[in-house]
Every structure is written in structure tokens, then in C-alpha cells.
Amino acid sequence: MxxxxxxxxxxxxxxxxxxxxxxxxxxxxxxxxxxxxxxxxxxxxxxxxxxxxxxxxxxxxxxxxxxxxxxxxxxxxxxxxxxxxxxxxxxxxxxxxxxxxxxxxxxxxxxxxxxxxxxxxxxxxxxxxxxxxxxxxxxxxxxxxxxxxxxxxxxxxxxxxxxxxxxxxxxxxxxxxxxxxxxxxxxxxxxxxxxxxxxxxxxxxxxxxxxxxxxxxxxxxDAFTPVKLPTLWSLDFFVRLYELMKEKSMLVTYSNSAAVRHAMMTAGFCTGKLFDRRNRPCGTIACKSGELIEHKLDEYDLGLMQTNAGVYFRDKNLNSTAEEILSEWEERKCSLNLPSSSSFIKKYKKQKEESCSI
Ligand SMILES: C[S@@+](CC[C@H](N)C(=O)[O-])C[C@H]1O[C@@H](n2cnc3c(N)ncnc32)[C@H](O)[C@@H]1O
The missing domain is CATH 3.40.50 (Rossmann fold)
Known part of the structure; x- marks a missing residue:
């Protein structure tokens, strides 16, 4: 202890x-x-x-x-x-x-x-x-x-x-x-x-x-899980990281969150997926240019970003409390009225099944 x-x-x-x-x-x-x-x-x-x-x-x-x-x-x-x-x-x-x-x-x-x-x-x-x-x-x-x-x-x-x-x-x-x-x-x-x-x-x-x-x-x-502690996952945080990184550079994180990936892309990063030795998704990579990315985000990952699961956090002056960030995020999510991630996943699976059966 x-x-x-x-x-x-x-x-x-x-x-x-x-x-x-x-x-x-x-x-x-x-x-x-x-x-x-x-x-x-x-x-x-x-x-x-x-x-x-x-x-x-x-x-x-x-x-x-x-x-x-x-x-x-x-x-x-x-x-x-x-x-x-x-x-x-x-x-x-x-x-x-x-x-x-x-x-x-x-x-x-x-x-x-x-x-x-x-x-x-x-x-x-x-x-x-x-x-x-x-x-x-x-x-x-x-x-x-x-x-x-x-x-x-x-x-x-x-x-x-x-x-x-x-x-x-x-x-x-x-x-x-x-x-x-x-x-x-x-x-x-x-x-x-x-x-x-x-x-x-x-x-x-x-x-x-x-x-x-x-x-x-x-x-x-390697910050705590985004919804538990959103302070180090906001769009504003990634915008500053983008400025601090070289042209040929890599940011790696364990998070697979659609909201985190959306924030990274909005900040200007090219974003891809990481896989572990057993080929399970294990995180995200963000670079200024796509050439360093082995596994680009696919149609499913990009679609998920357009649902309520893809709404990123904001922290304009990089000094809000976690509670302030979460409450602004909840409010913005309500006002955007985006489709839910579960309805997107259902629709996506159905489309895939249909295209496979043709
Ligand atoms: C998931 S742990 C990271 C584990 C770490 N990479 C290791 O190898 O042990 C998250 C860490 O972030 C630190 N942390 C949380 N919020 C922070 C903040 N706003 N600024 C700096 N460090 C923070 C915590 O103290 C904790 O050590």
C-alpha cells in the first residue's frame, strides 16, 4: 500500500x-x-x-x-x-x-x-x-x-x-x-x-x-480510462500534442475509444489501430503522416465516430476539472442527438451479413 x-x-x-x-x-x-x-x-x-x-x-x-x-x-x-x-x-x-x-x-x-x-x-x-x-x-x-x-x-x-x-x-x-x-x-x-x-x-x-x-x-x-478521468483525452489536449510532435513521430496509447480517435483526427492526426501478438485490438496509434501506420482505421471504426460514442471531450483552457469536462460532454452529446453506437453496430452487422449472402 x-x-x-x-x-x-x-x-x-x-x-x-x-x-x-x-x-x-x-x-x-x-x-x-x-x-x-x-x-x-x-x-x-x-x-x-x-x-x-x-x-x-x-x-x-x-x-x-x-x-x-x-x-x-x-x-x-x-x-x-x-x-x-x-x-x-x-x-x-x-x-x-x-x-x-x-x-x-x-x-x-x-x-x-x-x-x-x-x-x-x-x-x-x-x-x-x-x-x-x-x-x-x-x-x-x-x-x-x-x-x-x-x-x-x-x-x-x-x-x-x-x-x-x-x-x-x-x-x-x-x-x-x-x-x-x-x-x-x-x-x-x-x-x-x-x-x-x-x-x-x-x-x-x-x-x-x-x-x-x-x-x-x-x-x-497512458492516462486513466477516458470516462473515469477525461482530463488527458480532450480534443484540446491532442491539439497541443500535435504541435509538440515532429513530422515523423508516433503517439501510442492503449485506448480503443471512438471518442479518443475522433479527437485525435480532429486535431490533425492520422490514426490507426494496434494489435497484440494474438491479433486482438490493443490500442491506437496517431501520427502526423499516414505512412507510419500499419493498420488504418476501417469503415466500422470511422462509422462509430459518427455516433454518440464518438463525441470527444473538450477542455478549452486545459484546466477544467473532470466533473466540468464530463458535464459539458453530456450536455453536448444530448444537443447533438447522434445515433447510438448500438444502433450503428446492429445496422453495420446487418449490412455485412446481407453483402455476404449476395
Ligand atoms: C494508468 S496510470 C499509468 C501507469 C504508468 N504508465 C506505469 O507504467 O506505471 C495513470 C497515471 O497517470 C497519473 N495522472 C493522472 N492524472 C494526471 C495528470 N493530470 N497529470 C499527470 N499525471 C496524471 C496517475 O498518477 C497515474 O500514475
Whole structure:
């Protein structure tokens, strides 16, 4: 448990997941937090084909949580031996999750990734003793990497020597020797030339996107389910993301929602579908040009957008509350009086059956 609202859980691939009681939504799929990141966010990028030639790859991870998308991305970059310089901007309003992320039992074999993340965030650990309390609580033990216990033990036994409050180099040195070095020495070459730059923004992602300068090659959008938390799925949000992305770039998300796809297209994106290894739909890709899209939206997906299921959210100044966004959306839906998605689906199926029987 992190607090009265956020609980840890073990997902089926052995990676730690989270559940939020306040939003009544999961952070990760029960079949596997790590597997989900690989399947829905990293594999669709086809990094070798689409980005390996870039000198620099700039990534925006919206809703970083405990970092699975960034970690799975870094893992793939290292596994494919891609030599580009990597910059990742992390948007997450719950600072504790970002600080916990390097220590989480994430089933990612390459421990250097934890070290890369720790190097990036250790400067933000000042005064964050609560993080160590969460990690050392016996009920949470199984959700953290076993090596975290070693680190915690030393941190707690010698707080003045190892505390980031007093001595950052000693803190990192300690992590290096007791947490990483034995297993990942070979991978350390990746750190030597400053190949990875990671910067967290601990505030509402809507505020951050107004401050960022853009030039992104890759955007991960992993917000809570649109109807539960519509704030990061509005047309206005996608319009700003469009401005921040390069001509040849990709935005990936797990959502298959017709309203989300409609918002993306209205913002100017070409939009397509993602499929997992078993050929089940598992999300959406949005690009500025159609050439990067493998599976374009079909007649059915486009038809669904013209029903009440395709009505997108509005958040004109990117600062409305979720309640305000939902109530404006409900009102607009009523006034548009569009056909229901169920009547469209029925009609579509009937037409298909008829055309098959001819
Ligand atoms: C579905 S979870 C994402 C899980 C994450 N990608 C991971 O690998 O752990 C959604 C995340 O969005 C964050 N969040 C929700 N609303 C936000 C906002 N307005 N700005 C920034 N972060 C937000 C939550 O704190 C939560 O961590």
C-alpha cells in the first residue's frame, strides 16, 4: 500500500502493478504490467525500423506512474543496441510513484535501467523519507526488487552517509556498488557518454505540455480510462500534442475509444489501430503522416465516430476539472442527438451479413 487510495498488486507476469481506489481504476493490466508496456507501447513503435537511424530520440511519457513504458522502451533500446542519444520527459503528478519506480519489482532483467532512472531522479529525493518508509514496510516487501532491501538496509543503518539529503555522490555511489554493479557492469558503457537524459515534471500534465518546447519523436499516453478521468483525452489536449510532435513521430496509447480517435483526427492526426501478438485490438496509434501506420482505421471504426460514442471531450483552457469536462460532454452529446453506437453496430452487422449472402 502507498496510501489509503493506492494499493500494490502482483500482476500475472510477475511485475508489480497498482490500483487506485479513488479513481476506481487499475494502473496496469492484471495479465502483466511489464507485458502490457511491451505489447501496447513499445512493440508498435518498431524502433529498429522507424527510429534507429535518428541521432537523437526524444520521448514524452505522459502518465509515467511507476515507469513501465519508459523502462520497456529503454530495455528495447539497449537490447537492439541503438546508439541514439535518448531524452525522455516524464509527466506524472504523483511524485512518489516516480521516486519509487527504480526500485519496483518490474520483471525487467536489465538492472542498468534502474540505475539510469535513479541517476535521473536522485536529485529529487531530498526530504522524501516517506519513499523509504513505503519500501521498507513489510507488507510491501514483495513488490520491490530484492536488491532494494540491501540498499534500504544500508540507507537506514547509515542515514548520514548515504542520505541524498547530505551527500548525493555517496548516495549514487552506494546504489552503484550495492544495487547494480555486480550484475550490470557491461551495461554501464551506456551511461558513460551521457546517452540518456531523463527529466521529470511533477505536476498536471496539461500544465507541463504548455511549458514544453516540443520536437518529440515518440509520445506514450497512458492516462486513466477516458470516462473515469477525461482530463488527458480532450480534443484540446491532442491539439497541443500535435504541435509538440515532429513530422515523423508516433503517439501510442492503449485506448480503443471512438471518442479518443475522433479527437485525435480532429486535431490533425492520422490514426490507426494496434494489435497484440494474438491479433486482438490493443490500442491506437496517431501520427502526423499516414505512412507510419500499419493498420488504418476501417469503415466500422470511422462509422462509430459518427455516433454518440464518438463525441470527444473538450477542455478549452486545459484546466477544467473532470466533473466540468464530463458535464459539458453530456450536455453536448444530448444537443447533438447522434445515433447510438448500438444502433450503428446492429445496422453495420446487418449490412455485412446481407453483402455476404449476395
Ligand atoms: C494508468 S496510470 C499509468 C501507469 C504508468 N504508465 C506505469 O507504467 O506505471 C495513470 C497515471 O497517470 C497519473 N495522472 C493522472 N492524472 C494526471 C495528470 N493530470 N497529470 C499527470 N499525471 C496524471 C496517475 O498518477 C497515474 O500514475
Amino acid at each position: 502507498i496510501d489509503e487510495n493506492i494499493d500494490f498488486c502482483m500482476t500475472l507476469d510477475g511485475s508489480t502493478g497498482l490500483f487506485n481506489k479513488a479513481v476506481n481504476d487499475i494502473y496496469h493490466s492484471s495479465y502483466g504490467a511489464k507485458t502490457e508496456a511491451v505489447e501496447k507501447f513499445v512493440r508498435p513503435l518498431n524502433l529498429r525500423q522507424n527510429f534507429a537511424q535518428n541521432k537523437n530520440i526524444k520521448v514524452l511519457d505522459i502518465c509515467y506512474g511507476i515507469g513501465y513504458n519508459t523502462k520497456a522502451f529503454l530495455d528495447e533500446i539497449i537490447n537492439l543496441k541503438i546508439n541514439s542519444k535518448i531524452q525522455i520527459d516524464i509527466l506524472e503528478h504523483d511524485r512518489r510513484l516516480v521516486l519509487l519506480s527504480p526500485f519496483i519489482r518490474d520483471n525487467i532483467k536489465n538492472d542498468i535501467i534502474s540505475y539510469i532512472l535513479l541517476s535521473a531522479i536522485s536529485g529529487y529525493m531530498d526530504g522524501e523519507e516517506a519513499i523509504f518508509r513505503i519500501m521498507t514496510s513489510p507488507e510491501n516487501k514483495k513488490f520491490f526488487k530484492p536488491s532494494t532491501r540491501l540498499f534500504n538496509k544500508r540507507f537506514i543503518s547509515y542515514p548520514y552517509t548515504y542520505s541524498p539529503l547530505y551527500n548525493k555522490p555517496a548516495f549514487l555511489h552506494n546504489i552503484y556498488y550495492h544495487y547494480v554493479s555486480k550484475r550490470s557492469k557491461n551495461s554501464l558503457k551506456y551511461l558513460k557518454n551521457g546517452a540518456f537524459k531523463i527529466k521529470p515534471y511533477f505536476q498536471d500534465a496539461r500544465k507541463s505540455i504548455l511549458e514544453l518546447s516540443g520536437g518529440y519523436d515518440i509520445v506514450f499516453l
